[in-house]
Amino acid sequence: MMECQGRWRRFSSAWLLILGVFALRDTQAVHHRHVGQFTAVGTAQSLLEINGISFMDDVELGSYNNVQPKITIKIPWMPLALGIDYLIQKRHLLVDHEQHFRWVIQYLAKNDTDPNRNHTGQLLADCEIDDDIKVKSHVHLIWDGEEYYRIDEEVGHWENLKPEVKKYQHILESPFWTNLRKQYMDEYCIDWMRKIVGYSSLRDNVPPEVTVSQRVNPEGSSILSCTARGFYPQSILLRWEKNGELGVWGKETSSGILPNVDSTFYLQVTLELPPNDSGMNYTCIIEHVELKMPAVYPVPEKPTMLKPWVLAVAIVLTFFLLLSCAGAFITWKKRKSGSAGHLEVSFISTASPTSPPQ
CATH class of the missing domain: 3.30.500.10 (MHC class I-like antigen recognition-like)
Structure with a gap:
């Protein structure tokens, strides 16, 4: 029974989200x-x-x-x-x-x-x-x-x-x-x-320039960002999908559609995932009149995070490697200088004649 209720809630949420998407598309279009x-x-x-x-x-x-x-x-x-x-x-x-x-x-x-x-x-x-x-x-x-x-x-x-x-x-x-x-x-x-x-339209339509990124917060969970820049007209639709499906995946925040100085617009939407979500297989979907059809932007792979002790060991090893290289270079310079001095003395001694010139 509880399993059925859970499935019904997920179905209801997805259906409401789909209805909201189409309602937003209709109201924003003009x-x-x-x-x-x-x-x-x-x-x-x-x-x-x-x-x-x-x-x-x-x-x-x-x-x-x-x-x-x-x-x-x-x-x-x-x-x-x-x-x-x-x-x-x-x-x-x-x-x-x-x-x-x-x-x-x-x-x-x-x-x-x-x-x-x-x-x-x-x-x-x-x-x-x-x-x-x-x-x-x-x-x-x-x-x-x-x-x-x-x-x-x-x-x-x-x-x-x-x-x-x-x-x-x-x-x-x-x-x-x-x-x-x-x-x-x-x-x-x-x-x-x-x-x-x-x-007529007041100006030429401009498609959005879209960037998608992923970062990891100190707690280890992923934060996805989808940014649309420089688009006109103002009407735009941005949503997150996972494995090609709509859903409520985490805490979503939006900058709202903001004007730029050149009369184009800007929008950024972020999605904070729960710690048990790896952030894999997410895409940002953008709909805009200049894109003709919805554009799909995959989220890049999750950046790797070095543990603090691994990072500390790497820094120490790098420091000692630099010291050893510096020591080897100094030793080589000393040997080179000593060899050059010996050759100069030998040259002077061999150049001296056995008897004074007449």
């Missing part, structure tokens, strides 16, 4: 993230400057500045994807929003003892889609470098992070600001991203 940030600088009396910048999948899309109120596009084909009329409409909306930033700066700075002191207000928004469906959406409000409020659009409730400014929460939850927030997230965050994704 995942995109858009981040927009607006920064306004001003005093209690005037608005000095507004800057905006937009990123999608860690690639800069464009920027905006109110000094010369225009949208600067960083991707050459974006006007084709978005349409000129669409960009003109968004520029007009940004110009209209300038009065909203001005009102916020002046309202929050109205009690400042120095009316000429500069303040900075920031709006940071991010949204994510999977297969064209919005899955995440957040807004953060930052004042002079400190986050005051944030909201998860799915929850729909502002979270206050500074008790002294909780008195402003009713303003954020008013119908006017609620509609403005939803308009911003729909038009600037989600709509832009959907139009761009529907037109």
Whole structure:
């Protein structure tokens, strides 16, 4: 009975893992993230400057500045994807929003003892889609470098992070600001991203460079590492197999998918095996859109570890071998020097004539 239960648990774990693998593959295949940030600088009396910048999948899309109120596009084909009329409409909306930033700066700075002191207000928004469906959406409000409020659009409730400014929460939850927030997230965050994704990829796809290694910790157990570098797009699947089978083999940790400075991505997953597992017959399986099919990377053989006493004996023997070699070299040098001196004396004595020259 217990044996059947054990088999059922192993079967259930493997089946759940397989389901998780395919679910992860489906959800990651068309995942995109858009981040927009607006920064306004001003005093209690005037608005000095507004800057905006937009990123999608860690690639800069464009920027905006109110000094010369225009949208600067960083991707050459974006006007084709978005349409000129669409960009003109968004520029007009940004110009209209300038009065909203001005009102916020002046309202929050109205009690400042120095009316000429500069303040900075920031709006940071991010949204994510999977297969064209919005899955995440957040807004953060930052004042002079400190986050005051944030909201998860799915929850729909502002979270206050500074008790002294909780008195402003009713303003954020008013119908006017609620509609403005939803308009911003729909038009600037989600709509832009959907139009761009529907037109083209932001950059060429790059397959991952994969390295697999094995090391032994002081306790004698094996730690396997599988590292994928420089890949794009972000979606990737990495898993461990033993003898070609899925399973839960040990303690697994992941770095998470991290961005590189060149807009590619990095991922490392390690597997710490129990002491009774030799680490043989493991492979790292990588799936990425540029690999066309899953790539298999075997784990190299377990490095041999010398016992401490063996290592100590080897060091001592090496030391004495070096000493003996040095001694033999010194002896040889002395003999060579002695032989050369004898020849020189013999030459002088044999060269002396039996009688003085006339």
